[in-house]
Amino acid sequence: MFTLDAPVVTDRLLLRAFRPGDLDDLHAVQSHPDVVRYLYHGVRTREEVRAKLGERTGMTRLADDHDTLLLAIEPAGSGRVVGDVMLHLASAAHRQGEIGYVLHPDAQGRGYAREAAAAVLDLAFGPVGLHRVFGRADGRNSRSIALLRRLGLRQEARLVENEFVKGEWTDEVVLAILAREWTARRS
Template identity: 55%
Template sequence: MWPAPFELIYAGRVLKPSYPIRTDRLILRPFTPADLDPLHAIQSLPEVSRYLYWGPRDAEQVREVLETRIGQSALLEEGQALSLAVELASTGELIGDGVLFWHSRLHRSGEIGYVFHPAHHGRGYATEVGRALLKLGFDGLNLRRITGRLDGRNEASARVLERLGMRREAHLVENEMVKGEWTDELVYAILQREWRARR
């Protein structure tokens, strides 16, 4: 198990990870301007955005996204997101990203998400990143509840959340219009005490 990769300032309960964060096979780190081309190689693929709100992005759109993500390396206030580039430790290749949202200080709630290049699907990397994000949320930010939301057709992502010990709490039928069609949404969640019991 990797060491606690964060600094806590208890007066305001903020999360400033100590980078890089290393898992068994991956390195999680802040985004940098050098990530533009590999990030574009991921986000320009139609299969990557199939179950997401956005479609394939051109270079300029990815540049704008990257500028935002570069500034998301710590959680200082509720409503913010922590965006992490995911590299293969063995090669340094950027293969995807993970995100931890801090929704509410009062309710101590957050959400995780992840996106990977299709060439790296099916190898357990999303589960590995999910575990790291849960640790950051529960140990680093002392969240009480973390959710994961996904398109109801995304069976592979649902299996990832289940492997993380998250329970399916809702199946919302045709609740959103996404890219011109009504889509179902699944909501998964896990409580801090449940996550700690699993460890």
């Protein structure tokens, strides 16, 4: 089992558990049409975000299948949450995890998502002890797919029109990296 005991500090970011006071910042992210374009959900109202935030504050533990570690991304010294990065435990028995991330458009194009995701892969293949981490993206979500490739994930599949999202059939691209591949990249 893994529990987040303290924030993760990277060169430029603080990755920490969500808090009730993050409502305004999270609402700014989740109510932005560009952010949710390739996500399953649409833009969220303040009340919807408040309800989601209540769930998010407790997502600091990975023990059982479908537990999720969800970290707020805060540029150091800014006091502002600009997005989040998550690690979902897809299978404890098979030590498989899924990575995901979201950034407010103001915070994109600076390498923040890559920095946050790399720190989460360090956790995934370090203290969490996973064997494989995968990412899934809408086939049109070129920024997300490019990020996964930059992190060293290999494309394993393109599932053609496997989901019906927001009124249309969409492709899903699956990329993944193994613990030994991540270790080799980091050494």
